[in-house]
Amino acid sequence: MSKKNAILLTATHLFAHKGLNNTSMAELSKITGAAGGTIFHHFKNKEDLFLNVINNVKETVTSAFKTYFLEHRFDNGLKMVEGAIMYYLNLAETMEDRFLLLHRHDPYKLAETNSTCRQYLEEIYDCLLDVFERGIKIGKDDGSIQIISTRNTALIIFSMIDGIVRFNTYKLYSAGALYDDLMASCRKILTR
Amino acid sequence: MSKKNAILLTATHLFAHKGLNNTSMAELSKITGAAGGTIFHHFKNKEDLFLNVINNVKETVTSAFKTYFLEHRFDNGLKMVEGAIMYYLNLAETMEDRFLLLHRHDPYKLAETNSTCRQYLEEIYDCLLDVFERGIKIGKDDGSIQIISTRNTALIIFSMIDGIVRFNTYKLYSAGALYDDLMASCRKILTR
DNA sequence: AAACCAACCGAATGATCGGTCGGGTTTTTT
DNA sequence: AAAAAACCCGACCGATCATTCGGTTGGTTT
The missing domain is CATH 1.10.357.10 (Tetracycline Repressor, domain 2)
Structure with a gap:
């Protein structure tokens, strides 16, 4: 699966279970294995x-x-x-x-x-x-x-x-x- | 009204309308007129x-x-x-x-x-x-x-x-x- | 008047956050 | 194979956050 898709699916799960504000980009980065910058490369x-x-x-x-x-x-x-x-x-x-x-x-x-x-x-x-x-x-x-x-x-x-x-x-x-x-x-x- | 009560009522309103994480203690302090320390004096x-x-x-x-x-x-x-x-x-x-x-x-x-x-x-x-x-x-x-x-x-x-x-x-x-x-x-x- | 105390103050602190940037790597196009 | 484009990295930054702390005030007790 592409990094972008992994980020999207993981974000869905985290946003749903923890809420928007309780989900940090750093956590998203850690779980997906994508670097911080990568997330901001795919989503502005x-x-x-x-x-x-x-x-x-x-x-x-x-x-x-x-x-x-x-x-x-x-x-x-x-x-x-x-x-x-x-x-x-x-x-x-x-x-x-x-x-x-x-x-x-x-x-x-x-x-x-x-x-x-x-x-x-x-x-x-x-x-x-x-x-x-x-x-x-x-x-x-x-x-x-x-x-x-x-x-x-x-x-x-x-x-x-x-x-x-x-x-x-x-x-x-x-x-x-x-x-x-x-x-x-x-x-x-x-x-x- | 006591400061404590003002903090409680303002917090109720802000927590309800903006959520727990989107309400900062600083904002609460500003609206109630109570100093930052005062809030933590009344609520641990x-x-x-x-x-x-x-x-x-x-x-x-x-x-x-x-x-x-x-x-x-x-x-x-x-x-x-x-x-x-x-x-x-x-x-x-x-x-x-x-x-x-x-x-x-x-x-x-x-x-x-x-x-x-x-x-x-x-x-x-x-x-x-x-x-x-x-x-x-x-x-x-x-x-x-x-x-x-x-x-x-x-x-x-x-x-x-x-x-x-x-x-x-x-x-x-x-x-x-x-x-x-x-x-x-x-x-x-x-x-x- | 001394001692005490809860209420109150606001500057300072360390952690965490979203977001940036310059450079490296892989893939696609020519 | 050269050039271009897309993808990816992680150190770094300024802002903001909850919380702390040393100190002041005004009223009550002794």
Whole structure:
């Protein structure tokens, strides 16, 4: 693997687990084996490196989501929303680093001053919410879902799942133990 | 107000809005008007100051919650859960600093190595969850709520609300616009 | 009035940080 | 194989950080 890629992956891991400010370039240099100057050769400064990490998160997360819903068919809209929840919980485990990073303040703080960062974040959430929203819309058409507000319900269900993932991350309680009740709750929200 | 109190309140605000590492003791000194040495006279180090801030958050949040539910009566369990949601959303606005801090990684990171911090956080979440759980239990007894798992449902509803508050904080979307649909969703989860 | 003490001050300190620079090495192009 | 380009190195720099320390003040106790 190229030094640049090693730096990017290690930075993703460290930024996710220790935060932007608690990760020093010296540590990054030590772990990757790249000299200090090498990092600044590939990324013009720390913020640029962070931005590249976020971009990488955006690419991997959205493409994983898009691919999954291109390759899978669902009996109806309700099943599709259920599939989205399952896949989101699944991704949060297999892409732990990336979801951890999205639960930190660092990206949102940078987004306040850096429009590129803001755009990356918006693309991620647009992509995720879009799947939920499409599922609900399809469900309303095929009769498996009965609610009024498509957008708001998508937001509510998404933040419910994301809230669970967050508490799971902090080990306040386990997402796995809630799985069945979580699914039941979502079905109740979506159906009469 | 005493210098010590000024330091504590300013630290709460800065830690909440800028994070632990982005808040320097020098800045704290400048804003409060207290000399550098004075801060370390009252708090033995930065971690100790942060711990005192978390303790203060614990005290104010839990006592606000406890007082509210001691002084209010509800027609039934379902109304009590609805009241808990309303009051939680309300507190997240009026105690913005404190809830912002609880949505940062800083407290949970310290909790990994500092058992006092862990205990404070547990007390906060125990207190909040307890209200939801009691409401659900009462609702099951009086018939306004029909579900199987009291604990899990309390956790699910709580993380739904907390997830909304978090997205509201990041200005990804507004909690106010979701209020009606949020309440409707909760009622659906809790009733047949 | 002497002794005491908590509150307070601010200059000084050593460690660490992000970032620079000049020079060496490898790879690609011509 | 010569030239150009891209990659890589690590010593070094100025800024900033948390923390220390010797000393002052004003009120309370003896």
